[in-house]
Structures are given as structure tokens and as C-alpha cells.
Amino acid sequence: MKVLMILLLAITIHAAAGGDPTDGFTEVPLKPSNIVLQKPFNVPLDQRYSFIDGVHRMWVYSDDKPYSPDSDTQPRTEIRIAGLDYSSGVWQFEGHGYVPKGTSGATVAQIHGASHGETTLILRIYEPGEMRYYDTLHVAGDLYDTWFRLNIVHDVDGGMVTVFLNGEQKFQHHDEGPGDLYFKCGVYAAPADISHYMESRWKDIKIYRK
Template structure:
């Protein structure tokens, strides 16, 4: 399987019928038949596929670094949005550019790290939907809990540790599945097809956020069937 790595300084289907407890966010994980990427083909990433968004009024190096293969992104609750004309919350995010999709089965993989204290921050998402702006939002709240938006529990104890995150989106089947460290943790219906793409980093929630928010990402890959 071909793998792509970024050099230092680069800035740039059978759907299983699951128990309701898993479908709606229980941390009782379903046994996985294999690695989440089995049966998928990796889509080689180029530097141009890594597009960065950050507060519009500060230089990139004040909210982002790329050292030894690790993308570190941070933001403050009182930062400006990514565009002067936007009314969205502050963010420093990687947007997977040039690989938007509207059908088929696609997968995001990345190793993430969230330091203790970060709360109310979206660390990964699928942007786009028929209804609303997003298909999937994964947020971190104290004490290191990952939630689907601000409600359903996905996983816990994620502060100060590297975790492998895989997000599988079966657009035609209308389902999103989340794996952590190779184990299925969550599955939910999506919000309908649209102009879809993956993002990771830190994006402040509308409420209940910490003043400082950070996440780190490495080994980012995209797969498809």
C-alpha cells in the first residue's frame, strides 16, 4: 500500500445492523472484523491537499506548527474567525482540499492528540450535508470525552495520549462509522449527500469552551472504495 508523508515545513459495503446502544453512542465497542482500512485504497495526498484555516488577523505560525511530522494547531476563544466576513467561531484547522466527494465510501485516518484542558473543541469533522452545514462533528470535552456534536458519547480518557481515529462515510448507505485505535466506537446515520470533505484541528463550539484549545495530528490519510 502506497504511503505519503509530508516533509518538514510543508504548509501547505455491507452495513452491519448494530445494537441500538452502539448506534446511539454507547462506549461498548463492537468487535471489529479487521482493520478499518481493509478493503479500501489509499488516495495519495499532496501538499496542496492540506489547506489550513486560521484566524484571519494573525500570522499562521502563531496558531500552527509542523515539526517532525506533527501538525500542531491551537486557537483562543476570543480569536477572530478564519475570514473577515465570517460569523463562525474561531478555528485552526486542516481542510482536506481537492478531495471533496458526494457518493461512494470514503475514509479519514489520522493520529490525534488533545492536551488536558482543551474543552468544547471540534477536533474532526465531515463538512457538508443535505441538511445543515456538517455531517459529523467530533468534539472533546472535559475530562477528555469525545462526543458526537455536544450530546452522544463516543469515547473517553483521550487527554494527553495519541489515538488513531478512522472515520468511514458510506454516502450511498447514509451511514458514518467512527473507530478509535482500530475499534468501532460509534455509528450514526448521516445528514444526506452534499459537497463533502474531511477536516481536523480545533474549531470552537458555540458554547462551553475553554479559553485555549489545541489538537495535534500526524499520519493523515484518505482512503476510498
């Protein structure tokens, strides 16, 4: 009996240590109006985006136009989580992503807004399926042609961003200061070293807060 109790205690401690990243958070319900698409301004949406069986598929080409005629940014097809901007507290993005082999130099998820610069977090995919923080620090590998669960936790007051893949913490970094902050996912071409065709797919997108 004593041995059984010790084993149960060990299992409980292990489960608590490796708990789900959404533990302690409250889900913020998403409405259709919270999902705003950005795509090259000169092509119809259905030429860069589809939504079938709950999967948002987004793609873009390296020679596409930016999202508006007066923008000088790189081409993108992205979901912007609108109406849930934040500037304090602890917020979390969750989504299941998929990046086909060949996509390289593409931002697939980000936190837009910061005190210093335009973004707090950029997660890019490079050959051979490596996820990086911007174009430098390694986050994870072997992500081509497989569904992965991505959780991004932003503790604004604590100044920290934490990235989980498939429930496992993979990366943590100081943020760039508070600002008008919001989450995005999709494909957004990096300034250099990009493939001609870039694609990512997303499903089960959720937002949480504490």
C-alpha cells in the first residue's frame, strides 16, 4: 500500500511538472470577426487562401505584392487575430500548424507590436524544416509535412515570451516591451533567403488569457 501511494505521488508530481501549457488559463471565445485575412492586394482571396474542413490554408509567392498598395513590406497571406489586442497581463496563442516541405524563409507565427521595433516574436521556418526565432536562434526542427501544436505564452508584465511545441517548452526569450500587441499566423516572407512558394496550414486556433 505504501509503495502504491509513493508511485501515485510520483506520477502526480511528474504530471504537474509537465502540465499542459494552457493550465491556469481561460479561453477567450473567437468570433468570425476576430479572424481577419491579409493577402496580396492585387489578387482575390481564394487565390491565396482556402478554408476546408476546419483547416485554414494560406500560401504566397516571393514575387507577390504586399497586402496594400502603399506598403513596402514583403508578401504575406496571414490571419490577424483582431479585436483581441492586449498591452498587459498574460496571453496565449494556440494553434495546430502544418508546413509543407520546400517552404523556407517564411514567418508562420508572430506577436505583432512592441516598444522597440514592430514585433515581439517572429517564428520562421527554414530548410530543412527548422523553426527559428527570427532568422537566428533555433527553436525546433523536423517540422516539415507534419501537424504540430504551437503554444505561445506572452507574459507582458514579466517581459517574457515562451514557446511550446506539442506541449513541450522549446524556447523562452525576453520580449521587446509592451505595446499594442496581437497574434498572427500564416506565411509572411522574410527579408531574404526565401523560397519562391511558401505555405502553412492552421486549425483549432484558440486564444487564452490569465
